[in-house]
Amino acid sequence: MVPPPADSHVDVLIVGAGPAGLMAATWMSRCGIKTRIVDKRGTKIFNGQADGLQCRTLEIFDSFDFGHRAWREANHMLEVCLWNPDEQGVLRRSDRVADTPSGLSRFTEVVLHQGRIERFFLDSLKEHSDITVERGVLPESITLDDVDAYDRKAYPITVKLQHLTEEEAIPAESKVHSNGSDVQNGLFRSNLAKDDTEGIINAAKKNPRAGSLETVKAKYVIGCDGAHSWVRRQLGFAMEGEQTDYIWGVLDIIPVTDFPDIRMRCAIHSENSGSVMVIPRENKLVRLYIQLTTTEKGEAQYDRSQITPEMILKSAQKIMAPYKIEYTYCDWWTAYQIGQRVGSKFSKNERIFLAGDAVHTHSPKAGQGMNVSMQDTYNLGWKVALVAKGICDPSILKTYQSERRKIAQDLIDFDHKFSRLFSGRPAKNILDEEGISMTEFKDTFKKAQLFTSGIGVDYGTSMIVAKEGDSTAQGDGTNVSGKKTQVAGKQSLSSVIKIGTRMPSFQVINQADARPWQFQEILKSDGRWRIIVFAGNIKDPQQSARVHALGETLSQSESFLRRCTPAEAPIDSIVEVLTIHSAPRQEVELSDFHEAFHPFQKGIGWDYWKIYVDDMSYHEGHGQAYKNYDVDPEKGCIVVLRPDMYVSWMGDLEDTVDMQNFFEGFLLSVN
Amino acid sequence: MVPPPADSHVDVLIVGAGPAGLMAATWMSRCGIKTRIVDKRGTKIFNGQADGLQCRTLEIFDSFDFGHRAWREANHMLEVCLWNPDEQGVLRRSDRVADTPSGLSRFTEVVLHQGRIERFFLDSLKEHSDITVERGVLPESITLDDVDAYDRKAYPITVKLQHLTEEEAIPAESKVHSNGSDVQNGLFRSNLAKDDTEGIINAAKKNPRAGSLETVKAKYVIGCDGAHSWVRRQLGFAMEGEQTDYIWGVLDIIPVTDFPDIRMRCAIHSENSGSVMVIPRENKLVRLYIQLTTTEKGEAQYDRSQITPEMILKSAQKIMAPYKIEYTYCDWWTAYQIGQRVGSKFSKNERIFLAGDAVHTHSPKAGQGMNVSMQDTYNLGWKVALVAKGICDPSILKTYQSERRKIAQDLIDFDHKFSRLFSGRPAKNILDEEGISMTEFKDTFKKAQLFTSGIGVDYGTSMIVAKEGDSTAQGDGTNVSGKKTQVAGKQSLSSVIKIGTRMPSFQVINQADARPWQFQEILKSDGRWRIIVFAGNIKDPQQSARVHALGETLSQSESFLRRCTPAEAPIDSIVEVLTIHSAPRQEVELSDFHEAFHPFQKGIGWDYWKIYVDDMSYHEGHGQAYKNYDVDPEKGCIVVLRPDMYVSWMGDLEDTVDMQNFFEGFLLSVN
The missing domain is CATH 3.50.50.60 (FAD/NAD(P)-binding domain)
Incomplete structure (x- = not known):
């Protein structure tokens, strides 16, 4: 040390x-x-x-x-299998669902x-x-x-x-x-x-x-x-919150079993013996979450010090019958009581x-x-x-508090609902009011996917999220508007890029070397704010003039970009400008763009990693970025991203005064 | 140490x-x-x-x-740009070519x-x-x-x-x-x-x-x-071989330049000053190969001890004019004379x-x-x-010698031709016989891509490459047939999987957990031979019986698989059996397959990483493996791969005697 x-x-x-x-x-x-x-x-x-x-x-x-x-x-984990008792009470696979809905992210749950x-x-x-x-x-x-x-x-x-x-x-x-x-x-x-x-x-x-x-x-x-x-x-x-009497055990084991879906994520509801969740893991391991008690409140307390992996396994065996499950190797185990x-x-x-x-x-x-x-x-x-x-x-x-306390509250609410659906006994029929409807379980599960993926997060209006609304209305009631004249970006410019949510990712091509990138790959977490210029069809002279004018404005000594960047630092140190245009790559040269979009640095030369194009790649197909981002491929727009990739502000190429007002709400001048 | x-x-x-x-x-x-x-x-x-x-x-x-x-x-590197003098002798971009042809590999040149x-x-x-x-x-x-x-x-x-x-x-x-x-x-x-x-x-x-x-x-x-x-x-x-008087310099620099394609791979032929190859590199570096002398033989020798980076740069500037190129940072440089x-x-x-x-x-x-x-x-x-x-x-x-000396010879021949085309002066017109035809250069370049990618390697017949032909006819004339009754696999079962070449890669799905894999990702270099069973449509009872019979044969104590594997070792230690079937994933269970295809190991359970399926994935589309491998999706076939992924033998599911003969040509019995 x-x-x-x-x-x-x-x-x-x-x-x-x-x-x-x-x-x-x-x-x-x-x-x-x-x-x-x-x-x-x-x-x-x-x-x-x-x-x-x-x-x-x-x-x-x-x-x-x-x-x-x-x-x-x-x-x-690609697939979730739901296992429930059939009409004879025998455990059957009732459904297969994608673990992560298609198109949500370039990643899936792992x-x-x-x-x-x-x-x-x-x-x-x-x-x-x-x-x-x-x-x-x-x-x-x-x-x-x-x-x-x-x-x-x-x-x-x-x-x-x-x-x-x-x-x-x-x-x-x-x-x-x-x-x-x-x-x-x-x-x-x-x-x-x-x-x-x-x-x-x-x-x-x-x-x-x-x-x-x-x-x-x-x-x-x-x-x-x-x-x-x-x-x-x-x-x-x-x-603040509460807890239940439901006790669950957790086993990380290499299972020896004839259960067919042991390498799938499974939610298994037995008829009367509780539930098991199967989470297949790395290195041949499988995690089992195993319900040890079957009532929410009032049950005689388990002596938790007496819980052993053998006892937890026995519960699993009962729930998963008629399938057999054993293990020789246990990597880890624990038990917990549900509370929120x-x-x-x-x-x-x-x-x-x-x-x-x-x-x-x-x-x-x-x-x-x-x-x-x-x-x-x-x-x-x-x-x-x-x-x-x-x-x-x-x-x-x-x-921080206004944005994250709301997420925590949402999480608690979701977990409260999901835990009870998971710990409850399956309803025997529609008249069985104490039982849990397996249809409701499945629906809740599917609806929750946007939330549980983390992609659903949508931060409320504040000085760094320029959207309509009252900043005190969200989260904890704190005023996070910063100053009275709060700016609101033009959400109408895209139905996909949403102010308050993280920037989605589609494939774009580097103009200078033809390499395809998922756009998120360019958005490194290095503390920089980013201005994404959807430059549109820059082969069109009128559009090219609009883009050029934007470059001129950004380059002026009184622009926030110049004022927030120390004189000796590269111009992209605090706010980075990235461009995606929609003209054919082979008909455009880097030098067609204003220097603001590909800065020149002494001794290093031009920056070849700032301008991208929505075009066909050689080996990875066409990203259709404008279509997927739902941005006008002729006129484009500007999107401002926070250092954590969340969309802060949107506007037309001419909305530079509004953008300047937005940035001046929190960015300090050093020049 | x-x-x-x-x-x-x-x-x-x-x-x-x-x-x-x-x-x-x-x-x-x-x-x-x-x-x-x-x-x-x-x-x-x-x-x-x-x-x-x-x-x-x-x-x-x-x-x-x-x-x-x-x-x-x-x-x-995705694109190659060819730059040549136009009719006025001015340097122009004449062509853009994909650096790596589509479909050759899941990788491209980097x-x-x-x-x-x-x-x-x-x-x-x-x-x-x-x-x-x-x-x-x-x-x-x-x-x-x-x-x-x-x-x-x-x-x-x-x-x-x-x-x-x-x-x-x-x-x-x-x-x-x-x-x-x-x-x-x-x-x-x-x-x-x-x-x-x-x-x-x-x-x-x-x-x-x-x-x-x-x-x-x-x-x-x-x-x-x-x-x-x-x-x-x-x-x-x-x-054995020769060398020329062509001298080339190499500079690894961060270039400050207005040459538009500095981040592309470029072949630049100037009118009279020689050629430059541009190889863009990591960390903003670019490598330039710069021709220093313009005749093949007989030119007064350069004093090679006098070569400096400044001298090499001057040559580059002359060749690349009217574009300007300078550098502040040079990472490495050298000079060499061409020889083969x-x-x-x-x-x-x-x-x-x-x-x-x-x-x-x-x-x-x-x-x-x-x-x-x-x-x-x-x-x-x-x-x-x-x-x-x-x-x-x-x-x-x-x-080793029979396979690799032939490759070395091919490489020398290719390099001989390519170097001369690259070092020569471009022909001014079709009557200029001393000049190099830029069309011929481009054609040679494109034809060479299969060879230069390394994918074109096709090893000749031998005891470990079961194809028709005389083993002494290739390479160095050594007899590498091993024994007189040389086995030949059935090449007719696929036009894509070629005996002697490396196994191509297409996407398949793991039967047990629905995860998509490029098939090559499963073929780790761990020293094991592999039997790839294209099991075909195992929902068809007749096909299922064929596959089961194969499993039985492989499991017999007299099979080469048992005989080459030490009794105490897992059955997949020396030869691994991998299966790809073509039936719908959700209609098949792992237990439908003979144990030979997903072995059971005490304490560890069933092996979930041996059986794959050619089906739609949740997020990565359909690999169309049977179609792309050109294997009959009903009847399938068997493909044997060497530990280095080269195809050794192919046959029908019933050709187990032939396969056994093949393996017994080089695999030693331990049991």
Whole structure:
């Protein structure tokens, strides 16, 4: 472990190095923010825990350049099979449904255990920064001074950190795995990727500062320290919600079975013995979520300390009969009680933030927890980074709570409904009012796909989401309009690119080298805002003149683009302009475009990676980007994207004053 | 550097850790062969050198699980632009051609410098074995005892290895880069991937055995030690061929230019000043091949020691006028004289082998050198490994020379023709007989694409390529038929799957989990032979019975499958059976198939990764595998693939005796 610098001032301190904390750290690494991240556990996660990766999460990973690692290693789930009792009460496959609806994303839902996902983050942090996770480090106190939100030089947060001794850190680690400890035998290590073996060995090494206490001054703190969040408890924020008596067990096993759909995602409702969800995983593993109790409330409590993998397996065998299921190898197991709770507040004075399990807990079966948690800090990270760098106005930080608390609430509501449908006994017939209608289950499941994929997220109006509406009407009631004259973009220019949602992806071709790209591949998470110029048919002289005029306006010294970019920095450092035109590629040269669309840099020459075309590729077909984006192929439009790929503003090529007003609502001038 | 084991006996000693040597080592790592690989250079390559990766090379990389790394990092070349003088002698773009013809492969030609490719191999070796490259190690003598080729216990080769001191090793390294040393300044390191920085630092560390001499006994030696091969010189084998006076310069620069196609691959013929080839590369780099002399023979020799990057640039400027080209950053440069030579023999007694530049040298402009070199050892590696393991008969080793020397000869012939067309002055008109016809150039270029992609390789008949013909008629005249009654497969069963060529790839769907795969993705390079059962329409009872009968035959204790597989090993250890059927996926269950097609293993259960179907996928369309492979969708057929993916034998489902005869020609019984 690298000892922290003598100067104990940091821009951002992240507490908790699970997926939410690592996502926050990853933003900081890409934006060059001085950051520390601490975790009380002695090592990272190696197996078990959360496993589902939703489409939107994969898009985000890809924007950080490690989506392909998850995509390659993960098990892909393509089909969901629903199994229900038939009229004779015999288990039958009643339906097959696509796991991810067609056309939602270029990714589909996949499954990979949390340990690998943490590994991707850690490798990425190492590649892009000097940020390392400091393990065995526990915060002991936190105080927040009352300062001006705009005082960029202030470090208003003081945190005392306890560096644990080996004895203190390792038990904390084994506690995480305690349920599964009796099955983590020799086989356990054989399932590890090689790079984690080193982690286990290093875990035993002593922190040179072990046993000491340290004081850190921070501008911002992000608490990603889980359901029992220490940071949340210090702030005194409540978790609101309820829990049921339904108890579920989880087994990660290599199943030996004659059940035909063991490599499909399955929802199995037995006649009277409860339900099983089958989640096929990487490395021949299958996760089974197995219902252990069959009533919502009032049942005599299970003695949870008595739950064993053998007991959970017996429940599965009963539910899945007449099929047989056994295992020799169990990778991990646990048991949990279903409950749904959401944090009352997500931030204190926009200086201390909470994210992930610290502000929402629910059942794991929809594969949402880790995804929504990472998406919390994906939403928060760039905002904190750009404010810390003096690029954006601190008022944008209010949009974290307004945007994400609503998502958490939606998640809780969905989970409440879905869990009860899943845990209930199937109705024997339409008169069986206590039973669950399997038709309703299927409908709920299918309707939920847009939500569970993460693609359905639609942020409300605010200073960074220029759409009609009252900014106080959404989320927590905070005014996030920034100033009185709120700008609204022209949503009418496309029915597909929706202000408040993430930019969809279709194939475009690089003008300079004819290479096809999914457009999202160009939208890297590097902290830059983006102006997407749909330049339309630039072979048409009139359209070409419109595009040229836009280039002129963007290049003027009083344009926001010039004013927000330091004089010595490349012009695309803060806001990048990307162009997609619709004329035939071979009839257009890069030099037909104004320099604003492909800047020239001394010593480096022209930029060949800014202008794209909607045309036929040599090997990947035609992306039909204008058609798919529903943008006028003659006249085009402008779309502004936030650093997290969400659509902020839209307008015609002439709407540059409106665009300038939009940007000036939060972008600070440096010139 | 890990000190070599006290026991200095190895199965395989590889001399030279360039791409050819690393490919050989990679096979050994996947097959568990005790191997050492030594290189006299103190460090690996960091920039410059070879850069083109052809389709077939990418398929091979993918079969070793690192194709995606090259594919992601490389620059993709999609279009070739031909530039020629027009009637007024002014340079014009005359043609645009697809760089890789459609449908040839799932990959297209890409460009990435040799240092990264070596990195992928090194990472892969580390992940799969304990083989590490021993640098600064130079062979001093080699002797080969006369032993029975079938004596598996013998170590007939004795090699003395000199461990160089730091002073000896590092000058050898800097010699490699000597041409470019004056431009490898601070910018040089900025172009390095982070993981190579460590390599540079470690290069300075001393080999603990430096200065000492060591004797190694080996079963096989593979000499991949380049154009000046020490191994070849010890064997006394000649290089046959000639060279021209054409001198070319190479610049790897970030160009500052108004030439419109600088990010396309271009062939530029000027009126009188020679030619330039433009190869756009990763990291904004462009490689220029620039002709420095314009006559084939007899011209006054350039003083090659006087060649500088500035001089090469001036030539480029002259050729590319009226366009301007400059640079601030040069990554690497060199100059070379065109020649074409091929080794007289590729092996001594099938115990010492030569590969790569050690047996063929030619001009670099067709991007063939590194590819053909790696494909040499891709052909050789599995043969040596399977013989060393006692799985295959040593007589298969003769096919290395018979198969690869013919390829080398084809390459030399192609390069001879292509180089002259490229270096010659364009004809002014059809009466200009000394000039080169630009139409002929374009035609040659297009015709060559099948060859240069590496996909065109078609190995002649031999004991491991069961097709009609005389095995002595191809290559070097060696008899590689193995025994008198040579088997020939039924080529008539498909016009697309051709005996002697590599198996093409189309999309199929896993029966058990509905996941789509490119079929080649299933064909990992792990040393296993494969039987691909095109099971046809197994919903048809008659066809189902045929398939079942095949399963029965394969499962009998006297089948070659049982006899070649050690009793305690899984049945798919030596020969893997993979099935593709054509019935609708949702109407078929895995249990409809004989166990031979999805083996059951105690403790692990059924194998869900053996049976595939040609059906519609949820998100990736329909692969139309039967149609694309041109296999009868009702009756199917059997295709046998070598461990390197080349088609060996084909037959009907009933041709099991013929298949058994084929396998018994080289597969050794262990039971």
